Amino acid sequence: MSLQALQSEIERKAQEEASSILETARAEAEKIVAEANTKAASIRDERTKAIRREIDAKEKSELAIARMDQKGDLLRVKSGWTNRVYEEAEKRITKMAENAGREYNELLATLTLEAISKMNGSKFILETSPRDKEAFSKMLGTITERASKLKNNKVTLRLETLQTKTLGGVIVSTEDRVQYFNNTLEARLAVASRKVEGAIRQILFGTGETNE
């Protein structure tokens, strides 16, 4: 090989090696960037999914709480109306008892007879408010007569003043006080309230309570 050829060979090989080095570096660089972009896209995708899941959960919980709060408020409104019915009924019952008219006196008799019909025995104590005691004393004979007919037996009634405050009505007990029947107006109102609670709500808010 001539010297000139050797010189050319040296230059060619150097050029070839330099080109190869740069080519390899560029390929490696491309690979590094591409891998980074792929990894970034994958992380971004995962993070986006995680954020969406997080927000979905937040939405679900916040909306459930909001709905629950609103339902609670609506129930409180309903409860307010139901209480109003009870309060108003109590007022009317109190007023009726205070007026002590013929209708109320008949009610006292009915309440007494109802209590007697539920208990055994023939001697009973009627405990009532001082106001009602006065009314009872006027019709004790009639009530005793009706009670005797009801029991098919001679009935004896004794009037006593109820020591606790009451709207009206009567507590009937057997002479030995083993059995008693609380037929005071507040007791009846409490029982009636429980009994017709569903019906009251239906009357107030409509069939099926669709507003809930």
Next chain:
Amino acid sequence: MSTDIKELQDLIAREKNAEEKVSKAKEEAQVILKQAREKAEVALGAIESDPAWEKLKQERNVEIARKKAEIEEEYKRKTSSLEKVAQQNLEKAIARLFEETLRGKL
């Protein structure tokens, strides 16, 4: 100086140039790789501060607030309708309870 020696010196100089060329190529390759690594770091680092997520969160928060307002509005309507119905039926309900309370059973 004879012609042979001059040619040899020339050959050595060319050899040196060739080495420098390869060395430069290696340096340039290092720069290319360094730049690529920096670009990769930037690509990965940008994830942490992606504004798209903040935008997504804001949009969804607005949506949640809208849905909450809808629920409130829905229940406001229900309450209003319930109040109206209850007011209309109040007397009937009181009468029913009054009647049940005073109904004696013999």
